Amino acid sequence: MKFADFVVSGAIRADLAAQDKEGVIREMVQALMDAGQIEKDEFESIVKAILKREELGSTGIGRGVAVPHTKHPSVDRLVGNVAISGKGVDFDSLDGEKVHLFFLLISPPDRPGDHLRALENISRQLRDDTFCRFLKQSKTVEDIQQLLDEADNDQFGS
């Protein structure tokens, strides 16, 4: 699976305003809603589901990266977005570091394989230090989109 298969271009954010975990999740779900990927009346339900998942253990997986996610019946395909926080956000990460790079994923309950394939893509690309560093340093949505496109074209990763 490639980034283009699940990252909604219109929902990428280069400079998150939120400074805490819930704020980041709300801002990213809002971006997906603004991009027309989720219904307005599902917003709170999705945010709550993602926060509930975080209670089971942070999705801050180290290296300044977090992958907040949930299954939700309101989507019929995997949708996600990417966002950067220049200042970094305390996300209760496994390594205790602030998170600068977020991948948010919402998947249909009956498609766990798609969620895993998206995670596989994210984790494989992030193993490339150059990709990871460039992404965190991105200042514009266009920069982020270009990096994702380059990753999809196998210009990074192992």
Place this chain on the structure above:
Amino acid sequence: MSHAKATRTVTVANPDGLHIRAASLIAKLTGQVPAKVQLVKGNRRVDATNVLQIVSLCALEGEQLLLEATGRDADAVLEALARLFENKFDENEVGASQPAKQRKQNPGETGRSEAASDGDPPPGR
């Protein structure tokens, strides 16, 4: 106490596969023991203390993984890991409204008591 290399084949039994929470449980357990543990799927081999690497295996339900441990208590570590897989990483219970902290702790505790069966306290990370 065993210093030998140990291997074990496990099957991913939970419907969601080796997602982040499952990988975190594996990494937490292996990060607390002296043995070096790796997960192998096909020709891919990853460090079992690294969540990103574990997730990159994209191990789906029904797929087999080889667990390899080298060092002290290698057998005990793999026994604890195999139990995590068998118990499906408590995935079924996660859907229920159990306290999160309790969920997280149980598998790790099981692993630690197994791995440190010679009485040594588990080392910090």
